[in-house]
Amino acid sequence: MTRFILFLLISANFLFVDQIFAQESIRTKGSDTMLPLIKALTNNYDQFSHETFEVLGGGSSLGFKGLRNFNIALALSSRKVRSTEQESIEDNEDQLIEKVIAFDALSIIVHPSNRIKQLTIPQLQKIFKGQITNWSQLGGEDLPILVISRDKNSGSYSFMKNEIVRGNTNSNNIKEVHSNASVVENVSRLKGAIGYCGIAYIEEVVQPISIAKTEQRNYVYPSFKNALNKQYPLSRPLYFYYRISDKLKLSSFVNFTMSDKGQQIIAHKGYIPVL
The missing domain is CATH 3.40.190.10 (Periplasmic binding protein-like II)
Known part of the structure; x- marks a missing residue:
């Protein structure tokens, strides 16, 4: 009987830990152009992190809609945010952070x-x-x-x-x-x-x-x-967008993206690293 109770307690602890890790899942959505890049980054990052990622494309506009509706934490965009989008996302206490993480040749x-x-x-x-x-x-x-x-x-x-x-x-x-x-x-x-x-x-x-x-x-x-070399005339920046309130949750992944390792992954997938 004692062993059975101990087994239940251990199982409950594992379930509790699994629930904590599940709560750390980060939802990201947006630019279809950036999907190969973000999937490569998250796959490498997952190897040493408890966080998991849900990655969706569909277009940059859908990323900003996701931020506005609090459906995602990280928006992917191959264009700069429009003023109307930014206004719909921000309020007096929660501003939008913009980060150029790579460049693309359209x-x-x-x-x-x-x-x-x-x-x-x-x-x-x-x-x-x-x-x-x-x-x-x-x-x-x-x-x-x-x-x-x-x-x-x-x-x-x-x-x-x-x-x-x-x-x-x-x-x-x-x-x-x-x-x-x-x-x-x-x-x-x-x-x-x-x-x-x-x-x-x-x-x-x-x-x-x-x-x-x-x-x-x-x-x-x-x-x-x-x-x-900045010679191709149709080059453009690729962005991460997220709220200040999610900065702590995303800081480790953003830092990984901007690190030498992250930028090497970006270059390996055919994108242009930030120099």
């Missing part, structure tokens, strides 16, 4: 059979605005252009719209998808397609395009080296 991709190997930013603007609608207008095959775009929750979409296109796109030649992987998949099988994705998502089934700011500038390929 890559323009086309079907491997496409003869076009380089484009200028003004040409990209005309493609996305529907002013250039056939590859023959750029010296390529007589083939209609189909733009594969991310949805409006995506930070990549916001970057393209605000920094590159600088205006509204033409929806007549645009197919909207919900992830970087879907962009790559569509561009790989549709001969007239053009799309954009994070550098970590580039595969051999698509062809990255070299980009120049203007026709008078050198065309730069979206490689790790060119992005690291």
Whole structure:
């Protein structure tokens, strides 16, 4: 009888410890571009930490919505927070912390059979605005252009719209998808397609395009080296966002991310470390 009671007490203690560890689970959500990065970081961090992570993508906007609704502790974003988002999250006692943890080279991709190997930013603007609608207008095959775009929750979409296109796109030649992987998949099988994705998502089934700011500038390929040297014109920062009230809970993981080990993991996954 004594052994049975002792067994129950030990089992209860283990259950109590498990409950404590379960309570330390950290929810993170946001940028689809950052998913390979955050999964690699959390997997390595979990090896020496009691904390566990729930990692979800869906787009930068969903990360900020999660913070606003107190559904997550850490938002992932491939764009800077909008003032309206920040105002909806913050109050007088709880401010938002912004941390640049890496950089990405937003890559323009086309079907491997496409003869076009380089484009200028003004040409990209005309493609996305529907002013250039056939590859023959750029010296390529007589083939209609189909733009594969991310949805409006995506930070990549916001970057393209605000920094590159600088205006509204033409929806007549645009197919909207919900992830970087879907962009790559569509561009790989549709001969007239053009799309954009994070550098970590580039595969051999698509062809990255070299980009120049203007026709008078050198065309730069979206490689790790060119992005690291700040030569590639479509580079952008990647952010962590979290509340001051969660700073203590997240400080160990954030410090790991910014450490030499964390930055090596970031570089190994194809992203650009913070120098």
